[in-house]
Amino acid sequence: MNFANFVKAFGGKASENDSAYTTDDYAGAALCLLPDDHPDEETLAGLIQRSVPEHRLEEVSAVFQQMDSYHPSEPHWYLPLIGVHPAQQGRGYGSALMEHALFRCDRDEKLAYLESSNLTNITLHQRHGFELLGTIRFGASPPICPTLRKPRLQ
């Protein structure tokens, strides 16, 4: 599967709603979904159906269901895709992107939610005020950690 199609289906709405951010040199970007926005689940389901071997579909489906279950019921910003080019990591780009997005969350007094799929990033997320909600793990899938951040008064 073309991974870009997956990313577009997951976070493409962000660029339609001024909630996608990038560093000016494109070393990193953040695709953030506003409270009323959602990933394009129909497209995602089709992509996964075609990409994942049949014997693993149940496992992948279970992981996505668990991810859904951790989303807060209150309106919240969803920050599913914040990434920095591998050659540029460790230079503060991710932190700067996150800070920029969280400034808007705080201004709008909204919760921020994200899943940390890379355990090495959890410290970064906690430093920005995210609290661990649990761990998602099913079958041979890697651990995914849902986290939630309350808005800070400005």
Next chain:
Amino acid sequence: MLQVDRVGSKEIYWKNHDNPKIKTVTSTDQDAAIDVVVRAFSEDPARPLAVPRFEAV
């Protein structure tokens, strides 16, 4: 000006570099933003779960 971490290697790095400037993605640079996210998540442990065979473009 955005703040970045002032500890460890980042402190040394940002002594010699400007802090990263963040801008809102528009239709003209949407593809560049998507591309860097794709590159970033190419090495994410969870990426193979949904996309076992990685093709960046």
